[in-house]
Amino acid sequence: NTAQFLASDKSRLYQEDDVxxxxxxxxxxxxxxxxxxxxxxxxxxYAAMQSLYKLFTNPNTGSKTLNVNSLGAKTLKKSVSTxxxxxxxxxxxxxxxVYDGTNFQVIG
Numbered sequence: 001n002t003a004q005f006l007a008s009d010k011s012r013l014y015q016e017d018d019v020x021x022x023x024x025x026x027x028x029x030x031x032x033x034x035x036x037x038x039x040x041x042x043x044x045x046y047a048a049m050q051s052l053y054k055l056f057t058n059p060n061t062g063s064k065t066l067n068v069n070s071l072g073a074k075t076l077k078k079s080v081s082t083x084x085x086x087x088x089x090x091x092x093x094x095x096x097x098v099y100d101g102t103n104f105q106v107i108g
Contacts, residue, residue, distance in 0.1 A: 038052075062086050
């Protein structure tokens with residue numbers, strides 16, 4: 001759960017406004033199922049190698065997209081180019097996502 005995640009290593013965490021950062025990477029909780037939305041202050045455009053942490057509140061049932069700050073939905077991929085299968089992400093999981101210029105790569 002989020003409390004355990006935040007308590008795991010406070011030296012790597014800080015909060016600015018409503019955004020929590022882990023080693024300088026912003027994070028947040030997304031709403032939705034399979035079509036996720038998230039708002040993170042300071043992100044005004046997608047950029048290659050842009051990273052963020054995301055707490056998934058719902059498991060996925062198939063392919064997923066993420067729309068950050070209403071910038072447009074981007075597909076989440078695993079293993080570089082593979083769409084997610086149902087159950088790849090569990091409710092309560094925190095994942096690192098890295099934008100590759102086209103999609104968000106799910107790391108971990």
